Amino acid sequence: MTGPTNTAGTADRPKSYSSPLETPRPHLGHAVASEWTKMISVRSTVWTLGSLVLLVVGIGVLAVAETRATDFQEVPLTAPALFGLLVGQISVMVLGVLTISSEYGTGMIRTTFTAAPDRARVLTAKYLVFAGVAFAAVAGSVAVVGLASAILRGGAGAGAHGGGEWARALAGCVYVTLLGVLALAVGAMLRHSAGAIAVMLGLVTLPPVVGGMLSMWETLAPLGSVILRYNAPVAVMGLFGLPNADTGNAPGNALQLLLILVVTGAAVAGSYAVVGRRDV
Amino acid sequence: MIEAVGLTKRYGAKTAVDQLSFQVRPGHVTGFLGPNGSGKSTTMRMILGLDRPTSGSVTINGLPFRQLPNAQRHVGALLDAKAVHGGRRARRHLLSLAQLSGIPEKRVDEVLAVVGLQDVSRQRTKGFSLGMGQRLGIAAALLGDPQVLLFDEPVNGLDPEGILWVRTLMRRLAAEGRTVFVSSHLMSEMALTADHLIVIGRGRLLADMGTQEFIAHNSAGFARVRAADNDHAGRDALGEALTKAGGRVLQEPEGTLRVTGLDLPRISDLAHEAGVRLWELSPHRASLEEAYMRMTQADVEYTSTEDPRAELWEPEPLTVPAWEDGLQAPEVPRGAFFAPPPPGAGGQPFLMPSNPGELAGTDRTTTEDTREETR
Numbered sequence: 001m002t003g004p005t006n007t008a009g010t011a012d013r014p015k016s017y018s019s020p021l022e023t024p025r026p027h028l029g030h031a032v033a034s035e036w037t038k039m040i041s042v043r044s045t046v047w048t049l050g051s052l053v054l055l056v057v058g059i060g061v062l063a064v065a066e067t068r069a070t071d072f073q074e075v076p077l078t079a080p081a082l083f084g085l086l087v088g089q090i091s092v093m094v095l096g097v098l099t100i101s102s103e104y105g106t107g108m109i110r111t112t113f114t115a116a117p118d119r120a121r122v123l124t125a126k127y128l129v130f131a132g133v134a135f136a137a138v139a140g141s142v143a144v145v146g147l148a149s150a151i152l153r154g155g156a157g158a159g160a161h162g163g164g165e166w167a168r169a170l171a172g173c174v175y176v177t178l179l180g181v182l183a184l185a186v187g188a189m190l191r192h193s194a195g196a197i198a199v200m201l202g203l204v205t206l207p208p209v210v211g212g213m214l215s216m217w218e219t220l221a222p223l224g225s226v227i228l229r230y231n232a233p234v235a236v237m238g239l240f241g242l243p244n245a246d247t248g249n250a251p252g253n254a255l256q257l258l259l260i261l262v263v264t265g266a267a268v269a270g271s272y273a274v275v276g277r278r279d280v
Numbered sequence: 281m282i283e284a285v286g287l288t289k290r291y292g293a294k295t296a297v298d299q300l301s302f303q304v305r306p307g308h309v310t311g312f313l314g315p316n317g318s319g320k321s322t323t324m325r326m327i328l329g330l331d332r333p334t335s336g337s338v339t340i341n342g343l344p345f346r347q348l349p350n351a352q353r354h355v356g357a358l359l360d361a362k363a364v365h366g367g368r369r370a371r372r373h374l375l376s377l378a379q380l381s382g383i384p385e386k387r388v389d390e391v392l393a394v395v396g397l398q399d400v401s402r403q404r405t406k407g408f409s410l411g412m413g414q415r416l417g418i419a420a421a422l423l424g425d426p427q428v429l430l431f432d433e434p435v436n437g438l439d440p441e442g443i444l445w446v447r448t449l450m451r452r453l454a455a456e457g458r459t460v461f462v463s464s465h466l467m468s469e470m471a472l473t474a475d476h477l478i479v480i481g482r483g484r485l486l487a488d489m490g491t492q493e494f495i496a497h498n499s500a501g502f503a504r505v506r507a508a509d510n511d512h513a514g515r516d517a518l519g520e521a522l523t524k525a526g527g528r529v530l531q532e533p534e535g536t537l538r539v540t541g542l543d544l545p546r547i548s549d550l551a552h553e554a555g556v557r558l559w560e561l562s563p564h565r566a567s568l569e570e571a572y573m574r575m576t577q578a579d580v581e582y583t584s585t586e587d588p589r590a591e592l593w594e595p596e597p598l599t600v601p602a603w604e605d606g607l608q609a610p611e612v613p614r615g616a617f618f619a620p621p622p623p624g625a626g627g628q629p630f631l632m633p634s635n636p637g638e639l640a641g642t643d644r645t646t647t648e649d650t651r652e653e654t655r
């Protein structure tokens with residue numbers, strides 16, 4: 001039975017095995033289905049998205065309850081969603097990082113890349129599934145708050161409100177989703193949950209501090225003011241129609257969106273290059 | 281069919297895998313042996329396209345792994361049983377892998393039944409024992425019903441029943457005409473499972489041959505002879521008689537004799553002629569473990585200063601018995617060339633030993649020295 005390899009032994013054995021299963025060429029749709037299964041089958045998704053919805057809707061509805069219709073004469077009806085979203089964006093980023101870094105952390109990534117050696121296909125599916133889920137959660141909870149304030153406070157006393165503010169709020173949701181995509185790209189490059197989450201937290205919480213600090217020195221003040229004007233919280237506040245009074249002439253919303261698009265695009269491109277080449 | 285040609289992987293100055301060339305053929309279980317840190321896992325990862333070789337190449341059925349049209353349907357692998365997300369339920373884990381290559385969902389339930397995890401398929405894998413983890417990993421490898429299977433340490437953490445199951449499974453998969461490539465540290469297990477062995481040490485190929493052939497090549501079979509304990513004169517007489525008959529006799533610490541070069545009936549006849557009572561006359565065939573130890577002793581990466589492998593060795597004979605001293609080697613004619621006596625060997629002619637163990641066994645201090653050098 002455990003005889004040495006010889007020609008007599010191989011002769012009576014079939015040359016090679018062929019399986020009855022069909023062999024479709026794997027495509028992006030397969031990978032998206034797989035990533036969707038992965039996304040909905042772990043509890044971290046429930047926790048992060050649950051806390052996002054709870055923060056945005058909870059804080060938003062409380063804020064609406066504390067207002068009167070006249071408060072909305074100057075500000076958009078969607079503005080109450082901003083307060084929860086400024087905290088809730090952290091959940092989006094954490095989910096973005098975990099989408100890929102949990103695979104690196106557990107070693108699952110080796111199983112995944114063994115089953116699907118086309119790494120770009122897997123990574124694209126991750127971006128698509130994450131972006132879809134994150135945008136749906138963010139836009140959905142912002143819509144709940146916006147509708148609540150529109151129904152409760154949207155009377156004649158609140159003045160005229162056009163569709164423009166809803167479009168800007170939607171752009172704000174896109175902005176937060178892009179922050180999450182950026183987090184996924186950072187997670188793919190750093191491969192470490194805590195490290196990537198720390199980077200993303202620094203990115204959204206440090207600019208006001210660093211900008212303020214730099215403004216103390218005369219030579220660095222221009223740089224400080226640039227940092228104070230171009231950063232994630234300021235951009236989201238601008239998109240929700242509550243421009244930060246401290247920063248003065250705030251840049252346009254389009255410019256802020258363009259900036260996050262360029263940064264995220266660069267990080268995503270970097271993640272494809274790094275993940276495709278690196279040993280796992 | 282897995283084919284590696286000049287496979288090399290360097291990490292900085294360290295060469296993990298060095299010019300490795302081998303073939304793994306279908307229809308056989310091929311064992312992959314080597315000490316810790318010898319490059320087994322690195323080689324497996326390179327086969328699976330997870331690591332990029334520094335030079336050389338490895339193909340599966342003629343194509344590099346990452347160019348296979350549907351990798352999961354051609355190659356299944358178990359690299360690390362713990363490489364799963366602990367919070368995911370077993371069935372969902374397998375389903376997500378199956379979906380990657382468009383494998384139908386019913387196949388997930390099939391493989392769960394094959395590995396015997398159908399009852400725990402809805403539990404989170406975090407709570408799985410090591411053995412259940414191994415079964416889940418094997419299930420993942422079998423998902424695509426592939427022609428080529430790679431298993432890195434598949435029996436780690438399995439109970440005896442599980443080990444038997446894995447052995448039967450491997451042999452069945454190979455009998456179906458698949459290529460099965462298994463690494464393991466359990467020599468006794470490999471001896472039973474593998475038809476063919478590929479042995480590496482320090483990233484280099486040490487052997488690529490059939491299991492039985494490997495054992496025969498790398499071990500010295502001998503007969504152990506024990507004369508009656510109360511008869512020292514008889515033992516000496518027997519030793520002398522065996523030596524005269526052309527056998528090589530070494531004395532073991534407990535007073536037994538280790539005889540090579542004579543078969544058992546002949547030893548028995550000689551003892552009878554010399555009038556010596558025997559308490560033991562036993563053949564000793566080396567195990568795969570011993571053959572493996574003998575082969576890889578110079579290639580072990582991490583050794584304890586207090587060598588724990590020592591107890592795996594047959595006890596080395598302490599002394600060359602006295603009757604060899606005065607003996608003239610009959611096959612060497614008088615006046616022929618003798619190598620100059622080595623220093624400290626008491627001026628004895630140096631007889632080239634037939635294997636290194638005998639050289640090491642001439643006395644205790646030399647044993648220690650040779651070990652030091654080979655390290």
